[in-house]
Amino acid sequence: MGEFFRRIQYLLNRRRLDRELENDMEFHREMAAREGRNNFGNTLRMREQAREAWGWTWLDRLGQDLRYTARTLARSPGFTVTAVLVLAIGIGVNVAAFSLFNMVALQPLPVRDPNSLVRLERRSPQDYTSEMPYLSAIFYRDHAKSLSAVMAVLGVPPTREDSPTAPPVAVISYALWQHRFAGDPSILGRTIRLNKKPATIIGITPYAFASLGGQRPDIWLPIAQQPYFIGGSNVLNDPSNSSVRMWGRLAPGVTKQMAAGELLTLTNELRHQHPKDIWDNEFIDIHPGGHLQVMQAEMYQVAALIAMLTLLILAVACANLGGLLLARAVTREREIGIRVAVGAGRFRIFRQLCTESLVLASLGALTGMALSYVVLRVALVRFDSPGWLSPVPDWRVILFAMGMAVIAAIFFGFAPALHIARQRQRKTIVRQILIGLQIAASCVLLIVSSLLVRATQHVLFTNPGFAYQQLVSIDPQLGRYGYTPASAQAYLSQMQDRLRALPEVKSVALVKLPPLGHSVSRMDTEIAGRPVAIYPNWVEPGFFQTMSIPILLGRTFYPGEKRVVIVSESLARKQWPGQNPIGQLLGDGPNQDTVIGVAGDARVNAMSDDDAVEQYWPAQLDDMPDMVLMLRATGEPSGLPPMAKSISERLDPRLFPEIRQMKLLYRDNVQQQVEQIAATVSMIGLIAILVAAVGILGLVSFSVSQRMKEIAIRMALGAKKFDVLTAVLRQFLWPVAIGMIAGAGVAAAASKVLRRILFGVSNLDPASYAAALVVLVAIIALAGLLPARRALRLDLAKTLHNE
Amino acid sequence: MLITHTINTPKPVTPSGALVLLILRVLQSSSLHGYAIAQRIHILSNEVLAVEEGLLYPTLQKMLVKGWVTAEWGISETNRKVRCYCITPDGRRHLETELSDYDRVTQGIQEVLRTA
Numbered sequence: 001m002g003e004f005f006r007r008i009q010y011l012l013n014r015r016r017l018d019r020e021l022e023n024d025m026e027f028h029r030e031m032a033a034r035e036g037r038n039n040f041g042n043t044l045r046m047r048e049q050a051r052e053a054w055g056w057t058w059l060d061r062l063g064q065d066l067r068y069t070a071r072t073l074a075r076s077p078g079f080t081v082t083a084v085l086v087l088a089i090g091i092g093v094n095v096a097a098f099s100l101f102n103m104v105a106l107q108p109l110p111v112r113d114p115n116s117l118v119r120l121e122r123r124s125p126q127d128y129t130s131e132m133p134y135l136s137a138i139f140y141r142d143h144a145k146s147l148s149a150v151m152a153v154l155g156v157p158p159t160r161e162d163s164p165t166a167p168p169v170a171v172i173s174y175a176l177w178q179h180r181f182a183g184d185p186s187i188l189g190r191t192i193r194l195n196k197k198p199a200t201i202i203g204i205t206p207y208a209f210a211s212l213g214g215q216r217p218d219i220w221l222p223i224a225q226q227p228y229f230i231g232g233s234n235v236l237n238d239p240s241n242s243s244v245r246m247w248g249r250l251a252p253g254v255t256k257q258m259a260a261g262e263l264l265t266l267t268n269e270l271r272h273q274h275p276k277d278i279w280d281n282e283f284i285d286i287h288p289g290g291h292l293q294v295m296q297a298e299m300y301q302v303a304a305l306i307a308m309l310t311l312l313i314l315a316v317a318c319a320n321l322g323g324l325l326l327a328r329a330v331t332r333e334r335e336i337g338i339r340v341a342v343g344a345g346r347f348r349i350f351r352q353l354c355t356e357s358l359v360l361a362s363l364g365a366l367t368g369m370a371l372s373y374v375v376l377r378v379a380l381v382r383f384d385s386p387g388w389l390s391p392v393p394d395w396r397v398i399l400f401a402m403g404m405a406v407i408a409a410i411f412f413g414f415a416p417a418l419h420i421a422r423q424r425q426r427k428t429i430v431r432q433i434l435i436g437l438q439i440a441a442s443c444v445l446l447i448v449s450s451l452l453v454r455a456t457q458h459v460l461f462t463n464p465g466f467a468y469q470q471l472v473s474i475d476p477q478l479g480r481y482g483y484t485p486a487s488a489q490a491y492l493s494q495m496q497d498r499l500r501a502l503p504e505v506k507s508v509a510l511v512k513l514p515p516l517g518h519s520v521s522r523m524d525t526e527i528a529g530r531p532v533a534i535y536p537n538w539v540e541p542g543f544f545q546t547m548s549i550p551i552l553l554g555r556t557f558y559p560g561e562k563r564v565v566i567v568s569e570s571l572a573r574k575q576w577p578g579q580n581p582i583g584q585l586l587g588d589g590p591n592q593d594t595v596i597g598v599a600g601d602a603r604v605n606a607m608s609d610d611d612a613v614e615q616y617w618p619a620q621l622d623d624m625p626d627m628v629l630m631l632r633a634t635g636e637p638s639g640l641p642p643m644a645k646s647i648s649e650r651l652d653p654r655l656f657p658e659i660r661q662m663k664l665l666y667r668d669n670v671q672q673q674v675e676q677i678a679a680t681v682s683m684i685g686l687i688a689i690l691v692a693a694v695g696i697l698g699l700v701s702f703s704v705s706q707r708m709k710e711i712a713i714r715m716a717l718g719a720k721k722f723d724v725l726t727a728v729l730r731q732f733l734w735p736v737a738i739g740m741i742a743g744a745g746v747a748a749a750a751s752k753v754l755r756r757i758l759f760g761v762s763n764l765d766p767a768s769y770a771a772a773l774v775v776l777v778a779i780i781a782l783a784g785l786l787p788a789r790r791a792l793r794l795d796l797a798k799t800l801h802n803e
Numbered sequence: 804m805l806i807t808h809t810i811n812t813p814k815p816v817t818p819s820g821a822l823v824l825l826i827l828r829v830l831q832s833s834s835l836h837g838y839a840i841a842q843r844i845h846i847l848s849n850e851v852l853a854v855e856e857g858l859l860y861p862t863l864q865k866m867l868v869k870g871w872v873t874a875e876w877g878i879s880e881t882n883r884k885v886r887c888y889c890i891t892p893d894g895r896r897h898l899e900t901e902l903s904d905y906d907r908v909t910q911g912i913q914e915v916l917r918t919a
Contacts, residue, residue, distance in 0.1 A: 024837050027885045031838040053864035
């Protein structure tokens with residue numbers, strides 16, 4: 001310990017101690033000279049050796065390297081600025097992506113003890129749901145000792161201890177207060193009407209309010225008063241109605257495992273009370289809940305995909321800069337030669353070059369962080385994010401940026417440094433490999449963005465297997481209002497009759513899971529060893545006609561039919577290749593259903609996934625409270641919602657059905673989303689190709705300036721312009737060609753994961769590949785020819801004279 | 804270099820380790836400046852050992868950092884301001900352990916030379 005402090009002292013008082021050491025040695029010499037002994041050692045070197053005992057020599061050398069680097073970089077500001085910008089883009093894109101991930105999944109919510117917040121969900125080896133019955137949530141709340149708090153949330157967290165008999169109250173969000181009530185300061189105590197029921201506003205959430213699971217509702221109501229606002233609701237006392245979300249806080253000192261153990265015993269107790277409503281082997285799945293987003297496995301996949309794309313940009317930037325460094329090394333040949341001649345070892349030169357790379361990378365990372373901050377700030381404002389989210393880099397982001405800088409420095413600096421230290425900078429092979437790498441990486445990015453652009457076009461101009469433009473969905477949410485299957489059936493058939501009577505309505509049908517609805521069901525199975533996602537649905541016979549989904553084989557259901565199933569074309573092809581699917585049995589054990597028909601592929605519940613397959617069952621009486629009406633208009637559907645609303649009003653005034661036009665829904669949910677994704681990825685791709693183009697531009701113009709004399713002599717001897725151009729550009733031909741082929745190959749292999757979001761465009765879509773490659777070739781040709789043209793405009797006499 | 808042609812330095816005691824030992828030993832009685840340390844060792848070894856400044860000063864710096872000696876300003880016999888080195892309690896402890904180690908090793912070697 002003492003030694004460490006002494007070392008620090010020696011560092012701090014270096015100058016004085018060095019002078020004292022010098023004095024010691026001078027005195028030594030004086031004395032030795034008196035006695036007639038002359039010592040001809042190198043004093044400077046001896047002093048350096050003595051100083052080494054202090055253990056700070058590495059710092060001195062680092063200081064020397066840094067000073068030298070600063071001088072070198074300052075002397076060529078053009079290169080420095082280019083290099084820092086290229087790196088800032090490469091690192092900045094990654095930092096921005098990571099900051100976003102950090103904000104969503106890593107940063108704790110700004111609440112007390114966010115780490116103890118947990119999201120609790122029902123899961124069993126076969127089943128999963130994000131919601132659970134209110135009664136179960138209450139049971140867990142009352143009995144679990146490992147949780148210090150349990151919140152049951154129907155859409156949103158509760159505001160305070162609530163009771164069904166208390167006067168109805170509401171808390172509104174800051175945004176609603178500002179926009180709807182113009183920030184009225186006397187809002188508290190005012191009565192508003194929700195579902196025509198009066199409620200008193202008792203509070204406003206703060207502007208930077210952090211809510212659980214990233215939900216941002218405008219109105220918060222006590223959960224116990226849900227039946228008051230939704231007349232006839234039995235959500236709170238039906239043990240089979242899974243519709244509340246459960247959150248909890250782990251009690252102090254309790255781990256996730258301990259809580260899971262206790263909850264499992266409670267689940268088993270619940271099974272005793274409600275044997276029907278608890279699954280086999282059910283357990284409560286505990287996820288950390290103290291972040292903006294509770295991450296699921298699939299979200300990590302998306303994150304990994306984005307990380308891959310942004311890392312490709314960094315790869316382009318690094319390869320680019322590596323090329324620039326190598327090119328610069330040729331002009332630095334003299335300088336490095338001199339340094340070697342005066343005694344610098346290879347290692348010393350290598351270290352100096354690495355220092356240069358690290359300095360460049362650090363500058364790039366700093367600029368990149370600034371860039372990322374600006375972009376995220378703009379994005380957060382544009383996308384109306386929660387007020388407490390801040391794009392200011394925290395320690396995780398700073399650490400990440402530092403890591404990125406080091407990785408970048410290794411990638412762009414290491415190989416050139418090795419090359420230069422061995423004084424082999426004139427070899428072109430490394431430069432060619434770097435060009436190939438850049439081209440390959442830009443190629444992948446361009447192909448991916450081109451695929452996504454195609455997907456956008458596809459979404460805009462084709463149907464997802466059903467004609468949605470004239471559809472209107474009406475979701476009366478009968479289950480929520482306490483309808484029994486029988487009363488629901490009666491209501492729905494009356495509703496259907498009255499709607500059919502309208503001349504504007506062409507046909508009406510019932511479906512349990514409508515397109516773009518609030519819930520989706522998915523069964524993941526394997527057919528012939530390949531994973532298949534089957535989207536099940538429960539429909540009424542007229543569904544296929546209303547949706548304009550063709551029945552390709554067999555027939556639709558008869559009314560009241562049971563134990564039969566209609567499968568989509570793709571499912572039939574996968575399950576029974578080359579056989580007639582009609583009459584086959586589907587399912588396992590005693591619950592097998594007979595296939596009676598094959599319908600056209602229609603991505604009702606998975607619009608973006610071309611690999612999805614569908615399976616339809618006839619809706620049974622028990623399904624009636626969950627059914628949704630689908631209308632097909634004869635003409636323009638925009639007039640239908642008000643009519644449907646008044647019909648529903650007359651039938652049961654308690655209900656507030658959700659009436660939605662598919663056309664508008666589709667535009668808002670699907671088109672905008674896919675357009676945004678395509679725009680973002682295209683921008684990333686464009687940045688990559690521009691960076692690569694700048695790199696090629698620089699390399700070609702460099703190689704032209706290196707070969708000025710040769711070119712001038714050739715031209716003086718009568719070489720044709722074309723020959724001169726070929727001579728200059730030939731060395732780039734192979735790397736570009738190989739890079740493009742490799743890039744296309746990688747894109748073809750990697751884009752398989754994209755299939756789910758390509759809306760039916762094949763991941764090997766030739767048009768997309770061709771478009772991407774044409775753009776790439778055009779940009780590269782431009783980047784190559786622009787500087788090469790300089791070779792043709794040489795002033796021969798002057799050039800030759802100069803040399 | 805320390806000329807050590809008369810001392811057959813046993814393995815565990817490195818040349819510079821031996822120099823540390825010698826320096827600590829001559830500082831045990833009084834504090835001395837660098838040149839005096841070299842002189843003292845030279846004289847005490849019957850002019851067999853010559854300590855050169857190229858090794859003396861790095862070793863002294865190391866000992867300063869280790870905390871075995873400290874340096875104070877003093878006046879030389881030629882009336883010049885110079886740093887004098889004196890041994891610290893830590894240095895004394897180090898000297899003791901090193902000496903006993905050294906004794907053990909030389910004894911061991913002698914034993915082998917005598918009996919083998």
